[in-house]
Amino acid sequence: MSVALAPKPQETAMADHHARLTGVTRVFGPRNGTGVHALGPVDLDLRRGEFFSVVGPSGCGKSTLLDVLAGLAKPTAGTAEFEGQPVDGVPAGVGVVFQEDASFPWLSVRDNVAFGLRRSGVDAAEIARRVDYAVGFMGLKAFENAFPAQLSGGMRQRVCIARTLVMQPRLILLDEPFGALDQQTRLLMGDELLRLWRETNATVLLITHALDEAAMLSDRVGVMSARPGLFIDVLDTGWPRDRDSRIVSHPRFGELTAHLWEKLRAESLKHMRGS
Amino acid sequence: MAASHPALNPATWIRLAVIAGAVAALEIACRMGWVPMTIVIPPSAMVGSLVELLLSGTYGRDIAVSFSNVALSAALAVVLGFAIGVILHALPPVRGAVEPLLASYYAVPTFMFYPVFIILFGVGSGAIIAIAVLLAIVAMITATLNGLDRIPPVLTKTARMFRMHPAERALKISLPAAMPYLFTGVKLSVAYAFIGVIASEFILSGAGIGYAIAYAYNNFNNRTMYGLMLLIVLAVTLINSALDVVDRRLQSRLRR
Amino acid sequence: MRHVLGPFLVLLAGLLAWEILHLMVANSSLPSPLETFVEIGVLLRDPDFWKQAAQTGQAFAVAVVLSTLGGITLGILLGMKRLAGEVAEPILVNLYSLPKVTLYPVVLLIFGLGISARIAFGIMHGLIPLTLFTMNAILQLKPVYRRSAAVMGLTSWQTAMTVVLPAILPQVITGARLGVSLCLLGVLIGEMFAARNGLGYMVTHAMERGDMDTVLAVAVLIAALALAVNALLLSLDRSRRP
Numbered sequence: 001m002s003v004a005l006a007p008k009p010q011e012t013a014m015a016d017h018h019a020r021l022t023g024v025t026r027v028f029g030p031r032n033g034t035g036v037h038a039l040g041p042v043d044l045d046l047r048r049g050e051f052f053s054v055v056g057p058s059g060c061g062k063s064t065l066l067d068v069l070a071g072l073a074k075p076t077a078g079t080a081e082f083e084g085q086p087v088d089g090v091p092a093g094v095g096v097v098f099q100e101d102a103s104f105p106w107l108s109v110r111d112n113v114a115f116g117l118r119r120s121g122v123d124a125a126e127i128a129r130r131v132d133y134a135v136g137f138m139g140l141k142a143f144e145n146a147f148p149a150q151l152s153g154g155m156r157q158r159v160c161i162a163r164t165l166v167m168q169p170r171l172i173l174l175d176e177p178f179g180a181l182d183q184q185t186r187l188l189m190g191d192e193l194l195r196l197w198r199e200t201n202a203t204v205l206l207i208t209h210a211l212d213e214a215a216m217l218s219d220r221v222g223v224m225s226a227r228p229g230l231f232i233d234v235l236d237t238g239w240p241r242d243r244d245s246r247i248v249s250h251p252r253f254g255e256l257t258a259h260l261w262e263k264l265r266a267e268s269l270k271h272m273r274g275s
Numbered sequence: 276m277a278a279s280h281p282a283l284n285p286a287t288w289i290r291l292a293v294i295a296g297a298v299a300a301l302e303i304a305c306r307m308g309w310v311p312m313t314i315v316i317p318p319s320a321m322v323g324s325l326v327e328l329l330l331s332g333t334y335g336r337d338i339a340v341s342f343s344n345v346a347l348s349a350a351l352a353v354v355l356g357f358a359i360g361v362i363l364h365a366l367p368p369v370r371g372a373v374e375p376l377l378a379s380y381y382a383v384p385t386f387m388f389y390p391v392f393i394i395l396f397g398v399g400s401g402a403i404i405a406i407a408v409l410l411a412i413v414a415m416i417t418a419t420l421n422g423l424d425r426i427p428p429v430l431t432k433t434a435r436m437f438r439m440h441p442a443e444r445a446l447k448i449s450l451p452a453a454m455p456y457l458f459t460g461v462k463l464s465v466a467y468a469f470i471g472v473i474a475s476e477f478i479l480s481g482a483g484i485g486y487a488i489a490y491a492y493n494n495f496n497n498r499t500m501y502g503l504m505l506l507i508v509l510a511v512t513l514i515n516s517a518l519d520v521v522d523r524r525l526q527s528r529l530r531r
Numbered sequence: 532m533r534h535v536l537g538p539f540l541v542l543l544a545g546l547l548a549w550e551i552l553h554l555m556v557a558n559s560s561l562p563s564p565l566e567t568f569v570e571i572g573v574l575l576r577d578p579d580f581w582k583q584a585a586q587t588g589q590a591f592a593v594a595v596v597l598s599t600l601g602g603i604t605l606g607i608l609l610g611m612k613r614l615a616g617e618v619a620e621p622i623l624v625n626l627y628s629l630p631k632v633t634l635y636p637v638v639l640l641i642f643g644l645g646i647s648a649r650i651a652f653g654i655m656h657g658l659i660p661l662t663l664f665t666m667n668a669i670l671q672l673k674p675v676y677r678r679s680a681a682v683m684g685l686t687s688w689q690t691a692m693t694v695v696l697p698a699i700l701p702q703v704i705t706g707a708r709l710g711v712s713l714c715l716l717g718v719l720i721g722e723m724f725a726a727r728n729g730l731g732y733m734v735t736h737a738m739e740r741g742d743m744d745t746v747l748a749v750a751v752l753i754a755a756l757a758l759a760v761n762a763l764l765l766s767l768d769r770s771r772r773p
Contacts, residue, residue, distance in 0.1 A: 072435055089438060096436045100429040105528045106451040116437050149528050286617035293618060314640045372537025382708070382761035384716040387731075387750040390738045394560050395552070466628035473630035478723055478735070485632065489724075492636035500636055507633045512625055 017081075018048040018203045019069060019171055024078035025228075026064045037228040039064045041078060044222065044231070046171070046203055051194075053206045053214035055260060056224030057271035062207045063099075065229065066175050069205065070096050082171065095169030095202075099176040103148040103159045110135065110144040113162045120167075134162040137199070138192070154185045158192070165196065172197075174206045178213070186210070190217050191244045198241065211264070215256040216247060223263045226270040233263050316501050324502030325509075334487055334503070340400070341472060341484040342510075348404045349468035352411035353461055359412070360419025370420070380413045386474060398479060407471030411464040418460025422453030455525040462518045469511060562744050570748035580733075580749075587718060587730040590646050594653025594714045599707060602658050606665025606706075616666050627659045632720060639725055649721040649729065656717030657710035664706025668699035701768065708764045715757055 021044040029035035039061030046052055056062050067073035068080050071090040080087040082094060090096070103112050113134055117127045135144050138158040148156050157177055164172065174193070178186040190213055197204050208214050214221045215237065223233040237256060239247060247253055298318050304310045305317035316324075328334050363370040385406075392402040430452055434444040450457075476485025484503055491500035546564050553563040562570070574580045609616040635652065642648040676698060680690040722731025730749055737745035 070436070072432060090436050092438075096432075098429045098432060100427060102427075102429045102433045104430070104448070104451065106454065119437065119439075119443075147528055286614060289614070290618045290622065294622070315637065368537070371534070372541050375534075375538045376541055379758055379761050379765075382712040383754045383757050384712075384719050386716065387719060387734055387753055388747075390734070390743065390746045390750075391561065393738075394556060394743070469628070470630040470632070474632040474720060477632050477635070478720075485630075488633065488636065492639070497640075504633050504637075508629060511629050515625055515628055 017045040018050075018083065019046040019205075020044065020081045021065070021069060022079050022081075024065070024068055024075040024080060026061065026068060026073065027076045039068075039227075039229045040075070042229065042231060044069075046205060049201055049203055050219045051197055051204045051206070051217060052220050052222065053208055053218040054222045054224060055208055055211055055214045055264065056229055057226050057264065057268040058209065059271055060224045060227050060267070061229030062209075062224055063175050065224075066096075066173050066205065066207050070094055070173050072096075093170040095164035095167055095172045097157070097160050097164055097172070097174045097177045099179050101148070101153065101156045101160070101180075103156045103163075105148050108145050108147055109140055109151075109159050112148070112159050113140075113144075113166055115163060116167045130166045130168075134166040137165070137196070138162040154181050154189060157181070157189065161192075161196070165200070168200070169202055171203045171205070172200075174204070176207050176209065179209070186213065187245045193217060194244060211257050211260045212248070212253075215253055215260060216243075216245060221256075221260065223260060224267075226267040232267070235259065313497070316497055320498065321501045321505045324498045325505045328499065328502050329506075334484070337482055337484050337487045338506070340482045341476065344400055344403055344407065344472045344483065345465070345468045348407035348411060348472060349461075349465045351404070351408045352415050352464040352468060355408070356412040356415025356460065356464065357419050357457065360416045360423065363416070364420055364423045374420075377413055377417060385409060386471075389475065389478065393479070398481060402479065403472055403475040403481075403483070406475050407468045410471040411467035414463035414467055415460040418456055418463065419453075422456030422460075423449065425456060426452045455522075455529050458518075458522055458525050462515075462522060465514065465518065466511075469514075473507065560743060562747050566744060567747045567751055570744040571752055574745070574748050574752070583728055583730050583733050586646070586728045587722065590649040590653060590718045590721075590729065591715055594650045594657060594718055595711055597650070598654050598657035598661055598710050598714055601654070602661025602706070602710060603665050603703060605658075606662045606703075607669060609662070610666040610669025610672075613670065616670055620663070620666070623659050623663055627663070631655050631717070632724070635721065635724055638721075644725060644727075649718050649726060652717040652721035653714040654717075657714035660713060661703070661706045661710040664702050664709070665699065668702035668706075669695070671702075672698055700771070704764065704768045708761060708768075711764065712757060712761065715753075719753070 021042055023041045023043065025040035025042070026038050027035045028038055042065060044065075054062050054065065064073065068075045069082075069087070071080070071082075071087045071094070082091045085091065103109075104115065107115065110131060114127055114131045117130060122130075135141055138161060140155070140158055140162060143151060143155065148159060151159070157180075161177070178189050181189065193204070193206070194217060206214070206217060218237055219239065221235045221237065222231050223235070224230065225232045235256065238252070301310075301315070302317050302319060305312065305315060305320075363373060389402070389406055392405045396402040396405055426449055430448055431444075434448050439447070472483070473485040476483035477489050479486075484507060488500055488503045488507075491497075491503065549564050553561045609619050631652075634655070638651045638655070639648050642651055672695065676694055677690060680694045685693065718729070719731040722729035723735045724731075726732045730753060734746050734749050737743075737749070
């Protein structure tokens with residue numbers, strides 16, 4: 001376990017679940033029945049330190065689920081909790097990596113990564129240490145003085161991940177972070193994500209539309225229905241902690257993907273036909 | 276100004292050659308008498324005239340008046356335009372009411388209303404600055420609105436993730452993110468300020484390079500007239516190039 | 532209808548501000564909105580006004596036609612040859628931001644004081660936006676369009692007519708809107724500076740006589756006309772889009 005990034009143990013009362021959603025519903029627009037019922041009601045218990053993926057057809061509300069958990073959106077009904085406390089705004093200890101490139105084009109890679117730390121009153125030496133570590137960990141050392149515009153999409157996402165990492169989050173939420181990348185890059189980034197997860201011992205929630213990604217990376221996979229999103233199944237993958245992308249050759253991978261597709265196919269058709 | 280040399284690619288060389296060629300052609304045409312001296316004087320004479328009047332300092336005051344008017348007008352237009360843009364962006368209903376008018380603003384020859392400004396501000400720099408500011412400000416307002424619109428929503432979400440206060444977010448995220456577009460507004464404001472000031476000086480009597488050119492023209496003093504014209508052309512080109520260098524650096528950060 | 536209400540209210544507020552200014556300014560030298568409106572009525576019945584308007588209109592019309600045709604042609608030529616476009620663009624952009632008023636005396640020296648000088652002013656102002664917009668439209672034309680046309684077996688002429696022209700039309704219209712407004716501005720400023728007829732001259736002359744009623748009436752009329760033409764071109768633009 002790396003000293004630089006390991007989160008400090010919590011003294012507060014620890015429930016079994018690290019974060020939890022109870023009966024969370026989200027309706028956009030008027031609630032008199034003409035609004036868009038995007039999500040729920042959804043229940044989710046995230047175990048401390050687990051890697052949980054959510055898959056579902058487009059528009060099923062996966063991103064909304066993440067927004068509610070992160071405190072970026074308030075549920076229309078139901079509650080969200082993090083470490084036993086209700087979520088109100090983004091809780092300390094939660095990091096989010098978005099689908100779009102959120103790197104700041106006007107700052108160098110190093111300044112991007114240091115951004116959150118610089119505001120939080122951490123002293124300069126500690127900032128330098130943590131930034132050095134995160135930059136090295138994410139393979140950005142050679143580019144630390146470059147600007148995002150000079151980097152590829154994959155590199156920029158690494159910058160965003162490094163920026164989140166450096167804040168030592170205990171819960172990391174990722175909203176289709178590799179959606180804009182090509183397949184090979186995605187697979188490699190998946191390995192990076194696993195490495196990160198093991199190093200930091202954080203709880204990870206990954207939103208993805210890619211079944212293979214979910215099947216390969218996670219401890220558990222939640223399958224959502226078409227809109228309004230509900231969990232129709234939660235699978236246990238049973239993978240060992242020190243896995244990487246080579247498990248694709250394991251027979252269980254094929255079974256998992258097949259199972260996921262079986263659940264999802266009907267839902268995806270529903271979405272495609274616009275019902 | 277940090278050195279950020281544009282690649283000296285073939286296009287630049289050709290462009291320089293074209294301009295040099297045009298100037299040379301004009302020089303020959305004038306010297307050979309194909310173009311009467313009463314209409315155009317040779318470029319070399321223009322340069323000579325410019326050097327003379329710069330050295331003699333006769334037009335020192337006019338030059339100072341014009342440039343200070345331009346600088347002041349541009350600065351006012353940028354600051355006020357930015358402020359109005361920010362306010363409009365924060366009040367969508369007001370913005371919706373005002374925006375169609377802003378969009379058609381430059382269709383109207385606002386310059387025609389110059390007498391109104393003379394009544395309000397008297398004959399002098401006040402009226403000239405007012406006209407120039409009015410000409411430039413809408414470009415800055417539009418650029419500000421555009422820049423604020425184009426801040427990628429993910430950056431706003433990131434600000435919330437970092438739990439930033441609105442003021443902090445405005446300063447550390449919104450402003451840098453919008454800066455390339457804001458700077459386009461600055462460039463346009465400077466250009467319009469120039470046009471407004473010089474055109475006003477032409478029509479209104481008084482001081483300034485515009486007035487000096489009109490005066491020289493009316494007194495058949497071609498040599499002085501062309502010298503002054505050259506001054507303006509060079510000044511505008513230099514200022515534009517300087518602004519362009521900054522603009523390029525800002526734009527290069529944007530390429531996504 | 533609702534999206535007309537907002538701007539309408541803003542205009543109303545503008546009229547109110549004008550009235551307040553009128554009241555604030557000493558000796559009522561600034562005419563009120565009502566006085567201006569009345570004067571507009573007087574002007575419209577005055578044959579001399581129409582004579583001047585015809586002068587301006589003539590110069591404007593010719594300038595617009597020549598700027599549009601010239602600008603589009605030049606823009607296409609520069610756009611087709613990428614290198615030519617690259618060479619020309621900074622020159623054009625620099626010319627565009629130059630206070631063209633600076634060059635007016637040269638135009639007068641070349642063309643004399645007649646209507647051709649004012650047509651030249653108009654063209655000076657209107658040509659460049661049309662050229663730049665057309666040129667950029669051609670440069671930004673996605674190569675895949677021309678490749679698709681080639682695959683479909685279209686001739687160069689057919690490609691130009693059925694693919695290139697419709698594709699660049701939106702930007703050309705945007706450039707035309709700008710070019711037309713600037714043409715008008717150029718003609719008017721030319722008349723204000725050195726002419727013995729035309730609406731621009733009317734404004735300057737009235738100004739010198741202290742006849743602010745006429746000044747504002749003519750200015751407001753021209754503004755209204757310019758807005759109407761702009762709105763027409765805008766609706767033309769929008770009607771073509773889905």
